Amino acid sequence: MEAMSVGARLASSVVGPLVKKLFRTDGPGAGLVDRPVRVSSLVSFRGETRTLTDVELRKIAEELVERAALSTGVSERLPSFEKRAVVNAVTHSLCFMEHIDMDDVQAVQLGHLELSRSLRSSNPAATIGLSSDAVLLHAQVVDTACLHILHFFTTRSTFVPRTLVEQSRRIEELSSKIDTLIMRTPSPADGGFEARYASYISTKHGKLTIFGLDLATASAAWPLDAAYLSLEATGTAAGGKMPLTMPAEHVLAGRARVLLRGVAGSGKTTLVQWLAVSAARSDVDEHLLYLHGLVPFVLPMRSLTRAGARLPAPDEFLSAVGCPIAHAQPTGWYDRVLTAGRGLMLIDGIDEMPEGEREEARNWLRDLVGSYPRNHWLVTSRPSAVQENWLAGEKFTELDLAPVSRDDVAAFIKRWHKAAGSADAYGKELLYAVRAKQELDRLATNPLMCALICALHRDRRGYLPDGRKELYDAALSMLLSRRDRERGIYKTGDMRIGETHQVQLIQKLAYWLIRNGRSEMDAKDVVDLLSQALTSMPRVAEQGTAKQIYHHLLVRSGLLIEPVEGTLQFIHRTFQDYLGARAAVESLDFDFLGGNAHLDQWEDVVRMAVAHARPAERTRLLTGLIERGDSSKDTRYRLHLLAAACLDDATELDPEVRTEVQRRAERLIPPRSVDQARALADVGPVVLELLPGPEGLTSDEAYFTVLAAVRIGTDAAIPVLTRFRAAEEKRVRAELALAWARFDTDRYAEEVIADLNEDDCLYFVVSSSRELRTLRRFGGRSYLRITSPLGVEEMRSHCVPDRLVGLCIAADMRCSWDWLDEFPRLVELTLETPLPEVDVSSLKDVPSLRILRVPSTVRTVGDDVLPPTLKIIRTG
Template identity: 65%
Template sequence: MEPAAIGARLASSVVAPLIKKLFVAEGPGAGLVDNPVRVSRLLSFTGEKRTLSETDLHKIARELVARAAQSTGVAEQLPAYERRAVAHAVADSLRAMDSIDMEDVQAVQLGHMAFAQHLRAQSRSATLGLSNDAVLLYVSVLDTACLHIVHFFTQRSTFVARTLVEQSRRIEELSIKIDTLIARTPSPADAPFEERYAQYIASKHGKLTIFGLDLAESPGIWPLDTAYLSLDAVGDTTHLPADQILAGRHRVLLRGVAGSGKTTLIQWLAVSTAQKNLDERLLYLYGLVPFVLPLRTLTRGGAKLPTPDEFLSEVSCPIAALQPAGWFDRVLRSGRGLILVDGIDEIPESERQGARRWLQDLVATYPRNRWLVTSRPSAVRENWLTGDDFAELDLAAMSRDNIAAFVERWHKAAGIGDQYAQDLMRAIRAKQDLARLATNPLMCALICALHQDRRGYLPDGRKEIYDAALSMLLSRRDRERGIHKPGAIRIGEAHLVQLIQKLAYWMIRNGRSEMDRGDAVRLLDHALPTMPKVAEQGSPEEIYRHLVVRSGLLREPTAGAMDFIHRTFQDYLGARAAVEGLDFDFLIAHAHLDQWEDVIRMSVAHARFMERTRLLTGLVARGDASEKEGRRLHLLAAACLEHATELDPDVRDEVQRRAAALIPPQSAEQARALAEVGPVVLDLLPGPADIPPDSPDRAYFTVLTATRIATDAAIPVLALYRDEPDLRIRTELARVWNRFDCDRYGEEVIAHLSPEFLYFPVSNTRELRVLRRFGGRPRLKISGVFSPEEFLRVCDRESPHDLWVEVDPGGTWEWLSAFPNLRTVYFEVPVSTAETVPRSVRVVGEPIAPPTTSGTAAESWDDVDSLGT
């Protein structure tokens, strides 16, 4: 007889009362506290609320089997001992409900057949020794019982109430999502202007100047969608892709060193928003209107910061006058604004409090928008904007994989063969000093350009790299490209440097990153009489035009303004001018200002032996005399040591002794400042045994310092902390794996970290292989791009029981079923094919263990994101 026929002949009036006895009586209410309810908590034959004995359970099973056998005639075909064996098997399978990790809602969603199959899988030995007819009876009885069990769940008032509440919540969430989409749709009157404005943003910011590309047989401009390299943003407990920092947050202050990609990130967010061609990760930008506000431009010449109605006109947007009346207010009041404020550090320190008040007034007036503010790390103190609900994050140094990707893209864009890229990567991996320099996009581009230009030869230090880059830009580019024509202005490299460094030093002394064209021409007018061979070739205006067009260092970002292609070159040449002018007292007097930090470092590099001694002893002495600025000045002096090629040993000892007194660091800000000192600070950092046990934060900040120094010389220091139980320390040690040599760091650090509550991030197959060699880990965070086939081929399948999926591998999620012990998957990506996730896996929107980051990429339906399955 078919199983379906057996089930059909078991009357509900007989089965339902028997099934009901398996479960405890429900209490009143909607069951919202424990939502949903685990099946094991509903059973009457186990747990604290037990009302049914083991004997009773077997009695119910015997009754079900007897009724089925009697009503179908099977009783005549099976002997009594086999019917008793079937009853035992049914009882064993029903008892398995106590051990399954499943909620009532999941059971109902599975359906009675799949639920019965799941119970059978939990008690595979129940049918051992049974004949085919007996197994058939067992399957049929269990299927029928599960039909009534699932039906019983749906009839419980708490289930019904809870389901109604859940449906109401989903309807409300959907309504909010729809309302948000409607709110982000411009009015018909504004839509045409917004379309034109979006086209302007995409055109204005959709290209990126990559240093050195114009020296090869390729354009010096890269399309942004090709050039953009996704870096990471980090905080005390946060590590996520930088383009996701506004997904779960509405206000962020992002710090990053010069050349780290802050401005490029702003361009990427603006263009992505304007083009509306968003992938799943960027859906939170849908319908927003970007406003790019570079403070260097807005404050040029001491100008007052703009009001919202002036946002477009002050950045010289050519269609600013066409915006409909009140448009800016409608956009910002509806929360559709994406306000990108670039470069707090680009304005004088004396003006920053005013900029902060300006920002606070804007946020208070239009609080519902998204705000991103960028700065160099030392320009604003910790918690500068936390009172206004700004999260504070840092752009991380480029990982080894980031560097390899950048080098490959640069050479591809330059039309240079792969061999150069491979040779350069071998050099970066072999030379620690070079690897330490190539940790941000600007320095990577410099190194790529010089490696190609010099046929594989690379200078050793930072100053040498800048000198070579300037020579390449100022003299070789025109000569090698054959640009010179009869009668054209021709200025030698030495004169070019003298003229440009005068402009740079004027900008530094006046706290500016942009200069009015008229001021630049007047400054050249004063300088040219001392250079008759240059002056006779043209007027100050013509010489200025030559510098902008031919030097490769200057540009005109807007009409009537001039700046350097990057602030780093301004600081470097300004420092050279200061040393040549013997302005050492002036340098020391301004050393406490963050805008002068790189100038001071480069001044030490440019200075001769006695000049260098004067600078460093002056910094130490001023630091000793200043209680307020002492720490900053002593750390700056220590950071200058890497540029001091020749220095009195006594002076070096004095500088290092002052730095040692500031260790261990007591805050993230101090850790950041110490890391800026460079590898020399590694010898000064203490081990955990030297830190008082009542100061766990100092141990964490010490580790934070060492992980920011992206050189393998930091590995022995970090290995000292590998046995520390502090989850913050273990998380930080695991997080930075991809910055170091994979095998060495894996053996000396990763292999020794306690796995308790710790998700081990894996960003490439090398790391997966290392973990497999160590026996795997129970919690993995997939933070690199793997195909499911790659991941399954390399990963140890037995060990993971929790996965954190940060990167969507594409396709369905059926590959998760290959992990037999998998319990929980935390998705940090939209799961559009959630039905393919194995039902035995708990799918959640936030980690089941203490998190290693601050949360998901989206925390509300406000984000118009499908995150959080």
């Protein structure tokens, strides 16, 4: 058998049988043991009845070291004397088990890595003078041995106390988790490479480029831990009848396959980075334990399909994304990882592929999932890029990234100003402006727009334009000229290209990308395109060659980046679409724009083209969309809704054209699916006055109408939502209760929450202390779902004792639950925790409680002391 094959099988076929020789075999009557056993009494190489001699113990160590050395590739690099020294060190480490002052249960609870560290530290002199390869080999052998030692303990009949039911169940769960750890532990053949790869992932994806933080003395790279804003993902619960919400970073907890939709700038790529870095870390947060041991593969579709390249096979994943250590991956490594179900497949940006190539991408995904079904899969896309149920055949759950709540916007503004080193006054002033001005409030719906607003507010010393086009114009001005001029970067002899000329050059690059359906282009194509443009721009051409001007734009514009050497892309797709639309209008390509308007990649381009166009040109564009939609049954819905969405950007338009656009939109209302609700929300506030109901609507139409109004998100939607307060359909009212955090707390409470029908055990969602206090003003509610970590005193003070019947805690409160005895009518408690275990023993002091719901993946500690009247129900 070749070395790599041995390495792949070392953990299961070699270590397990060898470990068993280190311990005594259970004799007759072992099953009657009802207490833990000392580790020192289990070993087979001590005492008068020892069954393993010192020579045999050393032979076990020799075999482990030799196999590990072969499988890790260090065998040829280690001289024989160092191998002997490693064997000595491993032998001494294993011998120390006879001196361990703990029992087998304590050892299992300690964990294999801590046990390994304890054994290795027992003889620190054993590795003195050894090379780094030898020290690493010693650690890997002992780590792997300890994992199997603990697994051996959990499978012994004496380990399970037959008379202790609760302890038996806990031991069974521990055994299952150790089995999972064994499955997720790389073989020694792969451990060294995976450590390097994890370091690469943490470095590559551990920082974010936040718009505006490259100004003044602030760094453009923001540490991911400081920058990450926990967003929410929404969908429908099993059966598709009730709205569902969860932290976005938990979308793969309990779900193996997810298709996540989100608008441009909503944080999809940031979430991908967060998951990748969290999986790569050895100290995974206990809320993200489901990521432990997984190997992240970050696969941005724009990079995979660069220059029309075919989609890669698994062995090409690393090289396809430019990973510099791709060449070092052990032979067959990817297959071992994916076959074992250890892959975290993060496929980002299906929408960044040309629409005609997405079917090929779906087939590629189907083949991958079919070949390696046991892995975790996350696929991201803009909402309109793929149809509903696009991957339903592969059992993907479809979720949406929700717009940021008002509290999230406030948190982002505070973090941005702290990172930028700005005075608190700027942040407070901006926060007030966003809440006071409806137009700004509507724009601040995702991290990109929040960062854009923060940067412009500081750069313009408090002045902010109102509309989206004006915001982008101001951002371009700030990036292309003002920041360098105000920072005093220019020196005598420097290349100076004015803002107008920079825009002309960069928008040609943007339009080329759009016309070719790409998000990246080769540097050679950039230079060729600039060379053509410079023939008509002599004042710029005389300052340098096309290559020099390209370098100047890359370094100074703030709009362009090179993700890998020799490849260009825009800092964000939104700027590409904005400048590409400007180029299309200047080229009078209105028929070309209209001819591509049915393609999702052109939607934002068309909307921005309407904003750039003059009144007569807007008329031409919108009339074309209407007429083309009228004549095409397949694209009618998309084109007519796109025309309606453009009204928000049409500052001046022929009234007759506006009327015709609105008339077409009315025919598409009410929405009858999630996709239609999303599309209507994209139209903006103008659609609110067209939304009907609840009279005359089916239950589905009522739900999707509410969903559309909620997603629009401005306070202008509140009067529409108010009409549905008494709806009979529970999921409609559940969506209204869930949406509170997206609107002004007091106004929404008074107009919607106060009179929301509570029938059918409707849970009211509370995401802040202010909302909880507001509910108390209205007499409290019978069913509450708490989604933020409120303090126990707040809960006791603001929940109404004689009103509360059902309580759901969907946040990490980490408290004892005995305080719930102050609520005499409380009969149901639901704990939606991402933690692996929760102590419920204190619930014995809550006599009214009859039902406790916990996720099936969470271990309950102390449920053996709960009264028989309390029933535990496992969910999910």
